[in-house]
Amino acid sequence: MKKYNPIISSFMLLILLLCTSFTSSLSVNAANDTYVALGDSITAGTGMSDPENTFVSQFAAKLDTLSPGIVTYNLGKEGDTINDTLEKVQQTDTSQLLHNASYITITAGGNDILAIAASAAKELTGKNYKKATKIPNLVKNEATAKMLLSYLEQDSVKTQLDTFLENFAADFHNLITTVQTKSPSATILVQTVYNPVSGSSYHSLSDCIDLIVTQVNAIIQEEVYEQNNEKLLLCDTYSLFQNKAEQFIRIEQDDIHPTAEGHKKIAEALMQTLSGETTEDTKSEAAVSTAESTPALSEHASAQPANNQQSGKNRFLTWSASSFICGLFALMLFKIFKSHT
Numbered sequence: 628m629k630k631y632n633p634i635i636s637s638f639m640l641l642i643l644l645l646c647t648s649f650t651s652s653l654s655v656n657a658a659n660d661t662y663v664a665l666g667d668s669i670t671a672g673t674g675m676s677d678p679e680n681t682f683v684s685q686f687a688a689k690l691d692t693l694s695p696g697i698v699t700y701n702l703g704k705e706g707d708t709i710n711d712t713l714e715k716v717q718q719t720d721t722s723q724l725l726h727n728a729s730y731i732t733i734t735a736g737g738n739d740i741l742a743i744a745a746s747a748a749k750e751l752t753g754k755n756y757k758k759a760t761k762i763p764n765l766v767k768n769e770a771t772a773k774m775l776l777s778y779l780e781q782d783s784v785k786t787q788l789d790t791f792l793e794n795f796a797a798d799f800h801n802l803i804t805t806v807q808t809k810s811p812s813a814t815i816l817v818q819t820v821y822n823p824v825s826g827s828s829y830h831s832l833s834d835c836i837d838l839i840v841t842q843v844n845a846i847i848q849e850e851v852y853e854q855n856n857e858k859l860l861l862c863d864t865y866s867l868f869q870n871k872a873e874q875f876i877r878i879e880q881d882d883i884h885p886t887a888e889g890h891k892k893i894a895e896a897l898m899q900t901l902s903g904e905t906t907e908d909t910k911s912e913a914a915v916s917t918a919e920s921t922p923a924l925s926e927h928a929s930a931q932p933a934n935n936q937q938s939g940k941n942r943f944l945t946w947s948a949s950s951f952i953c954g955l956f957a958l959m960l961f962k963i964f965k966s967h968t
Contacts, residue, residue: 660694661727662687663702663813665712665806666734669893670703674877674884682885683732685894690730700724708738709798716805725809732862732897735802736795736820736843743791743839762824762832762881772831779838788839796846803850807859814858816897817851819844819865823883826870840865862900867892 664670664683672681679685687699702715702724712735715721725731778784806815820840824833844865851861868889872878875889885893 659696659698660690660729661724662690662697662699662730662732663724663728663810664700664732665716666703666732667707667712667738668703668705668884669734669737669818670701670732671705672701672703672890673705674880674882675887675890677887680887680890682890682893682897685891686732686897689894689898694729697729703734706738707735708742709735709795709802711738713798713802713805716802716809722809725806725813726811728810728813730901731806731810731813731815733802733806733815733817734864735817736799736847739791739795739798740820740836740839740843743788744836762829762878762883767829767832767881769829769831772829772835776831776835776838779835788842792842792846795843796850799846800850803854803859807856814860814901816860816862816900817847818862818893818897819847821864821868822872823868823876824872824878825868826874827872827876827878860900862893862897864893864896867896 670681670683672678672683675681681701683699683701683703687697690697702721704711704715707715712733716725779788803815803817806813820843822833822836822840824836827833848861851859868875868885875885875892876882877884877886
């Protein structure tokens with residue numbers, strides 16, 4: 628009768644337990660995915676009495692179908708400019724959140740535009756409209772709005788606008804690259820800036836806003852497309868809201884923020900951007916994207932699910948290889964055990 632060797636048996640059992648623990652750990656997530664929302668009052672949900680109606684909450688609910696248990700952090704703040712958001716991103720607490728983020732949304736630029744518009748209005752009227760979130764009565768007047776449009780088209784003002792756009796491009800680039808550096812694994816969805824009175828009765832005011840907004844959105848679009856990064860996606864909120872202020876904006880309250888329906892549309896557009904879908908809303912002739920760049924957007928957006936599939940395959944191959952190696956160890960130790968008994 629062969630002798631039982633307790634030392635070899637215990638050693639073999641230990642190895643088997645370690646192998647089992649190692650292989651099983653590959654199929655379990657270390658932590659839930661994280662969604663971080665950066666931006667201004669649109670992200671913060673200004674005007675929404677129920678936080679669940681904000682696009683952040685609705686988009687988070689949609690992400691939860693892809694990643695059950697996803698944790699959401701809404702860091703939006705009313706009045707924040709691009710540089711305000713950048714300062715927040717550079718804070719230690721925010722940096723830690725971004726480092727572990729799986730998804731990030733950014734609304735930025737609206738308050739930068741408001742600042743230059745308020746500056747122009749002050750120079751023209753002598754009144755201060757700093758960071759106004761309501762549509763001033765003065766510029767609701769068609770004659771005054773036309774005068775403001777003529778003022779913005781003057782060569783001297785165009786020079787100031789060019790300087791603003793140059794600074795905007797530098798600041799926006801700095802924000803995006805900083806977020807990317809701090810969030811190497813995250814998918815980042817950047818929104819264009821919408822015109823809050825497009826489609827309303829304030830026609831000349833809408834023209835004034837479009838004069839600036841379209842140039843700002845061209846910078847945002849260029850930043851996203853030039854990087855050609857499958858994890859940096861553009862959500863064209865401008866086109867989504869164009870000519871639909873009465874549907875999607877709190878225009879009846881003279882408020883420039885989205886209604887609950889507007890927030891719902893943003894959440895849907897973000898999800899469609901993430902999945903690579905294209906809707907009739909984003910095919911509008913008012914779209915910032917050109918016919919040539921729209922396919923590129925679809926390619927960028929659709930690349931993410933393909934990468935997830937590839938990542939899944941890699942995890943499966945790693946798990947299979949590990950199981951095979953552990954099996955060989957077990958077989959080898961079994962033979963050693965047999966030879967000593």
